[in-house]
Amino acid sequence: MRLKQDVSPVVVVIFRLVVWLYSLISYLPYLLLRSSDSQTFSECSRRVKARSVSGHPSGPYRDIGALRVLATCLQPGVNTLDLVFESSVCRFPHFDCLGTRDLLSEEDETSEDGRVFKKVILGEYRWMSYDQVYKEVRAFGSGLVALGQKPLKNIAIFCETRAEWIIAAQACFMYNFPLVTLYSTLGGPAIIAHGLNEAEVSHIITSKELLETKLKSILLEVPRLQHIIIVDDKLKSGSEYPQGISVHSMVAVTRLGAHPENASRQRRPPCAADVAVIMYTSGSTGVPKGVMISHSNIIAGITGMAERIPSLGEDDTYIGYLPLAHVLELSAEMVCLAHGCRIGYSSPQTLTNQSTKIKKGSKGDISVLRPTLMAAVPEIMDRIYKNLMLKVEEMSVFQRTLFLLAYNYKMEQLAMGYSTPLCDKLVFQKVRALLGGRLRVLLSGGAPLSAVTQRFMNICFCCPVGQGYGLTETCGAGTISQLWDYSTGRVGAPLVCCEIQLKDWIEGDMSGGLLRREKDQQNKREGSGKSIKGGYRSTDRPCPRGEILVGGPNVTMGYYKNKQKNSEDFFMDEKGQRWFCTGDIGEFHGDGCLKIIDRKKDLVKLQAGEYVSLGKVEAVLKNCPLVDNICAYANSDESYVIGFVVPNQKQLLALAERKRVRGLWEELCNNPVIEEEVLRVITETALTAQLERFEIPWKIRLSVEPWTPENGLVTDAFKLKRKELKSHYQNDIERMYGAK
Structure with a gap:
């Protein structure tokens, strides 16, 4: 992607002259200082990274470093997750491990339309050392034993991402309790009850909020449940629960486990083949399935991931905000804990200075923590890209010209394999500060990342974007692109595991039809x-x-x-x-x-026999500034594709103003003039990206509400739930296909 320049010829000439002088002055020192065996990004990118071990084009393909044998563990003999953590505690006992920000104040803020939002002011991060976390883990695990939890018997966790989640998980690994993970936005009460009953859990770890809003209503439907452990410090007084269910705070269970009588009990450690986690997938289709993951599976996966992150160690800080019940976040945090990194916790609502729960004028988590490592799903990265491009459009002509010239210059240099330190410092430093200013690795996973967004993040945040591919069924491991590989649209070579x-x-x-061939x-x-x-x-x-x-x-x-x-x-x-x-x-x-x-x-055959890849269409159209999210849909009995679109609010309001259409948000989304204009812009985007005519939606429906995990239309990784979206828009499907 080359950004279009709205420029004055004089400015272009001056900029090019400065670039030419800078390149001339810096090139000779670069040649002298460059070692004979050093290579540019482009030279590294052209290396062969994996090859077929059979010689056949079908593979199997392996990383060139793993042609003889696949990697299975980080250290010899360290083959269970409790041993991995104990090894880190021995090496980094006094280093910061888990961090949480203090809540200084909380207040309600009323918006112009009368809606009330909670806003918070947060303080600095409070840190627990590796040694402190280990003691908490051991005491909490011992406390669970005292409450009747048995080795090899399932225990559930249904909780937001926070330090207590990982402490509870490590306790379960240490005491050999298979941990059943459930998304806090998994779905309706029936789905949650299904998971708890299928796993036959008697103990569950949760938060006060989730207990009151989601668990309380289904407790009678989970007859085996006996103990609820709340991670919050204080329990709500006056709450009543069914007979036979005891509610405890995590602090009380930890205190119980630290009692000499309980602390002295012998624990039954796990073996490598034991189940560590039963992870219920977010379920893009049908009922969520529980994936059984052994200790050895997770260790093999994090071994492969760690190999792709150079110089990983105790100087790194990771920001944890994605759902820990998702394999991407759990694997990322396990990699960090195995290497002595520190993990500071956040949430999507408090991540940046502009996040929904951060009071205006106060700092979001990423500005305070200033992480060096971060994982993100493409949906979040697409939002960052679009928001920044909106800010570029609002700049003065001179500022916008400078930014676009610098952007295109850096893209040219990266293509040739060179870095741009001066350009990074003078132009992109403020952009980089939006993610803390110290980020050195940004890992994308969970869904395909568009080439446009990946290139933008590479350039503006001055750090490599490692795009990965993996599934819950493979412990999140599969491929991760090498950090010096600046090509886009690919997910890299197979990991060494x-x-x-x-x-x-x-x-x-x-x-179910046969493809024409x-x-x-x-x-x-x-x-x-x-x-x-x-x-x-x-x-x-x-x-x-x-x-x-x-x-x-x-x-x-x-x-x-x-x-x-x-x-x-x-x-x-x-x-x-x-x-x-x-x-x-x-x-x-x-x-x-x-x-x-x-x-x-995602492949659908149209009436005339053409095959449409819905995922391909969506990936292209999400680059349209007017589109925040899109779901393409096609009926095999019809001759064209239709689409459901979550419009970008700022862009749609600007469009309505240009077209002199007035009304509330819902009225704009239902206005046929606006709908037709959005379709026209989408069509232009599709044609520019060289989609075939039959792949371009002929009709669209603008969605008033965004699609979130909370309303069940996307997963926690923001993948589309096609079955739910089809049900949600069934009347619109019939209308757009002419049945009504």
Whole structure:
């Protein structure tokens, strides 16, 4: 992406002259100081990173550092999660481990439309050392034993991301209690009750707020539940709970465990093959499934991830704000704890100075913590990109010109493999400060990241964006791009803990029909680089393509109490290695890097026989400034695609003003003039990105409300829940397809 410049010719000439003089003056010292074996980003990027160990284009592909054997652990003999943490405690006993900000004040703020929002002012971070955390972990685990929790018996955690979550998890790992993780936004009460009953839990760890708002109403539906442990310091007085259920504070359970009589009890440590976590997925389709993850699975996964983050250690600070019940966040924090990093906790509502719960004029968490490491899902990064571009548009002509010239100059330099320290300091320093100013690694996962957003984050935040690919079923591990690889749209080479194979996929769409695969059409498609309409094969040119299969020690034990899905999605090869069939379609490039190009469930055949990749359409259209989120939909009995759009509020209001359309937000979203104008802009974006005509939505519906995990239309990783979205917009689907 090259940003368009609204520039004066004189300014361009002056800027180019300064750049030319700077390049001339700095080039000679660069050549003298550069060591003979050092390489530019572009030279590193061209290296072969993985290759097929069989020599066949289908693979399996392995990282070139793991051609002989796949990595399974960080240190020899350290094969369970309690031993990993104990090793860190021995090496970093007095280093900061977990940090939480003090709540200084809380107040209600009324907006112009009369709605009341809670705003907070937060203080500095309070830190617990590794040694202090270890003592809390041991005492809390001992307290759970005193409350009747048995080894190898499931215990649930249903809680927001916070220090107490990870303390509770480490206690469960230490005392061999399989930890059942549930999203705090998993869904309705019936879904939560289903998970608790299926896992047969008698103890649950939760927060005061979630107990009152979500758990209390279903307690009678969970007959095995006996103990509720609240992570908050104080319990709400006067609350009543069903007979047979005891409610405790985490502090009280920890105090109970620290009592000499309980602390002296022998614990039963886990072994590598024991289940550490049963992680209920957020469920983009159907009822959430519990994925059984062993200690050895998690350790293999974090071993592979750690290898892709250079110089990881006690000088690093990680900001934790994504759901810990998601494999991306849990794995990231486990990597940090294994290397002595410190973790400061946050939330999406308090992350930045502009976050919804931060009182105007006070600082968000990221400004106070100033992390060096951060994980983000593409939805959050897309928002950052669009908000910054809006601010660029509001700049003066001179400021905007300078920014765009600097942006395009840096993009050219990165393409040639060079850094731009002067440009970073003079132009992008303020932008970088929005994420604390010290960020050195930004990891993206959970969904595909658009090339436009990835390039923007690379340039403006002056740090590499490591795009990764993994699933709950593979412990979040699969691939992560090398940090010196500035190419976009790819997810990198396989991690050292796993290998990836491509399986030919030539049939099946959302209606179960057979894909057309006439020979002459296939010949035309080969080498096109576009989404093919007649199948994906490892013999495709120039890149082998197919369904992605992940194999290795990080592949999990399967789904809890679901033999049918286990036999469908997992298998063991002749060497005894487990594999998972992802359902995603990928292609391997010549340097061994993987690109995700499709998903089996996202392919729909239109009435005339054309195949549309809904995910591809959505990825392109989300780059449109008017679009905050979009879901493409197609009915196989119809000849065109339709779409549901969450519009960007600021951009839509500006559009309405230009078109002289007045009204409240809901009235604007339902206005046919606005709808038609948004469709026109979306169509222009699609044509610019070279989508086929049949891939472009013909009709759209503007959504009044955003899609959030709370309203159940997206997962906690902000992936679309297509089944729920279809039900939600059923009347609109019928209207747009002419049934009404």
